[in-house]
Amino acid sequence: MFCYQCEQTIGGKGCTKFGNCGKDAKVAALQDLLIYQLKGIGFYGQKLIEKGEKIDPEIQKFMMDASFSTLTNVNFDPERFIEYLKEAQKIKEILKFKTKGIEDNIPCAAEYILPDNEDEMLEDARKAGIMYDDSLDADIRSLRQTLIYGMKGMGAYAHHAHVLGKMDETVGEFFFKGFSAVTNDNLTVDELFNLIMKFGKVNLKCMELLDRANTEINGNPEPTEVVITKKKGPFIVVSGHDLRDLKELLEQTECKGVNIYTHSEMLPSHGYPELKKYKHLIGNFGGAWQEQQQEFDDIPGCILMTTNCLQKPRESYKDRIFTTSIVGWPDIAHIEEVNGKKDFTTIINKAIELGGWTEDEPEKKIIVGFGHNAVISIADQIIEAIKAEKIKHFFLIGGCDGSRPGRNYYTEFAEKTPKNTIILTLACGKYRFNKLDFGKIGDFPRLLDLGQCNDAYSAIKIVLALADAFKCDINELPLSMILSWYEQKAVCILLTLLSLGIRDIYLGPTLPAFISPTVLQVLIDKFNIKPISTPEEDLKTILGS
CATH class of the missing domain: 3.40.50.2030 (Rossmann fold)
Known part of the structure; x- marks a missing residue:
């Protein structure tokens, strides 16, 4: 096996015998083969889309669910992956039949036929492995994997929206476009990079879709x-x-x-x-x-x-x-x-x-529910506090948590933020500090919990509203993003932030193993992405003191 999709991959390079997540070599192989199948489906599906034909919504749903199933810490059951593989083969044959007449440049993943025997599937999975083609340009591989991991994350968000009755054609069709693109040997580094930026915008639409689904059914979150x-x-x-x-x-x-x-x-x-x-x-x-x-x-x-x-x-x-x-x-x-x-x-x-617990513990509470609707509804008060210099800076400290040493950085950073600053947080990274008392600025709690990882949409809405109020670019706001990542949903959110042109993001605790040195330099040059250092040094750089 070879897997380097999460932040805790062994040695910061790749898991090769057993995944740090608990995934064994068999499940890893079946997941690789499923992604291979999705590439084939993507190829035929994209051909139909280019002809102006619509893809069956159930097939779109399969693409998002199958992508989601291979995301870190989701599914470890080999029998379930064999079911996905068989269903993928049926779908691929349906789309192949609808695209009869295509003869040139058909990728191997599109022509691949799944065997009935599990042992043969596992043997075939070798050709689906990330490093199978050792002649592939490292930067092309890096960008392809970045796009795949982004789609795995979007698959999760699209799945959640779908179960609440929401689908979007642009989102659904991108799974075909993206998986088809990673089979195209003619795409250059620049073309893949541009496609990844387009993906970021599509994922924003997906997160907006999920936000709408959640709030239409359950109401807008309240403090x-x-x-x-x-x-x-x-x-x-x-x-x-x-x-x-x-x-x-x-x-x-x-x-x-x-x-x-x-x-x-x-x-x-x-x-x-x-x-x-x-x-x-x-x-x-x-x-x-x-x-x-x-x-x-x-x-x-x-x-x-x-x-x-x-x-x-x-x-x-x-x-x-x-x-x-x-x-x-x-x-x-x-x-x-x-x-x-x-x-x-x-x-x-x-x-x-x-039977449950036998007695009550002394009661303690924290506050949640600061979604975009709650925060924007008091935007005029926040803006006045900024103008009066009661609020000097905003820190978005959020993302995935994990067990790798170094994540205490986020606790220490939050603790060291000046008392005239606001901390926005979201996703499970907040558990590093969300039970601490940061006090208030006037009537505002200094710590505002925006929600789940998909509620990065709330953060974006809030930031855009502030930029609009001050008639300035997002990057001109007194705002810094200090992000932690672990799995592929964090990847797709990061790509969305970059697609919006957001610069100067601090990222940690380590940088992704699937980002090649050349691709990393492009991200630094274009967006000034910075690896975290120490809370003291990073705060000094941000605040200029």
Whole structure:
């Protein structure tokens, strides 16, 4: 195997025997082969799009779901990947039939025929590996992989929008355009780079689509206090990102005496009016995703994993963790959707059987719910505070968390920000500091939690509103972005920020292994991307003192 798609890849170069995420060589091979299949589907699908034909929405959905399934910490079940591979072959044959007459420059991925035997699939996966063609130009490989990883991230956001009933043709069709492009040996470095910038704009549309889906169904997030301590009684901890799964579970547990806690990226759910109205959405449990093995160890309740962020379950809680949707682990109970609904009876009964915690902890709370609607509604007050020099600077400190040493940088940076500055935060990186008391500037909390990683859209909306109010370019605002990355959703968000021309982003804790030195230099030259150094040095550079 060879995988370098996440920040914690071994040695900062690549996992070659076993993934740091818990992925074994078999699953890695099947994922490689699935991406290979998507390249073939992309080729035929793009030919149809160029002819002015529409692609079946179900095929578009397969492209986003299959991309999402290969994202870090989502699915570790080889049987599920074999199902995806077989479905991919059927779809490819359908599109191939519709494009009869194409004879020139057909890529190998398009002509590939999946064998029935698993051993043969694993053997074929060698040709689908990232490093299979050792003659490929390193910069071309780097840009191709960057685009693929961006599409994996967008696949997650498009999936979440789709389950809430939202699709967009531009977003859906880009999966074909992108996967087709990475099979085209005629595309130059400049052409691939330009396509990646176009992808960034498409991903912005995808994030806007998901924001609209979430808010139309659940209302606009409101500043809300969330209990972060334990309450007596049976419980289910919900992790991941999927608001629809949470809502269905809340409906099915109402009046059953089962408390529901959010975990990690589900924390922002408490700000949505249509979710927080359920009184048994009792609070938030634990911290970021990488702490789950310690936090879930032998707990007297159940866990529901709704999207990525899954780690290898310990034996102490293997009987009480459930997966749903794209998520999977071998021999773990999986809750399927049937006719558009999910029956959570099994996990609910298990939670009741386990009994839950036996006493309440002393209550502690934090505040969430500062989405773009909440912040922009008080924009005039913020603008006045800036003009009065009560607010001197904004720091967007957010992104993915992880266990690699060096991530304490983000805690220390947040702690060292001057008291006349505002911290905007989002995604699970905020767990490094979101329970600290940063105080207030007037009526404003200094720490504003904007939400999940996909709520980077909120950050963009807020920044654009400020730039419009001050009649200036985004890069002229008193704003600095201090970002942490771990997986491919962070990649697609970064590409969106770059596509908007945002400069001077500080990125860490390390730079992506899939970015070649030449491509990195282009990013530095065009956007002045900076690797993080120390909080003291970076703050000195930013604030000029």
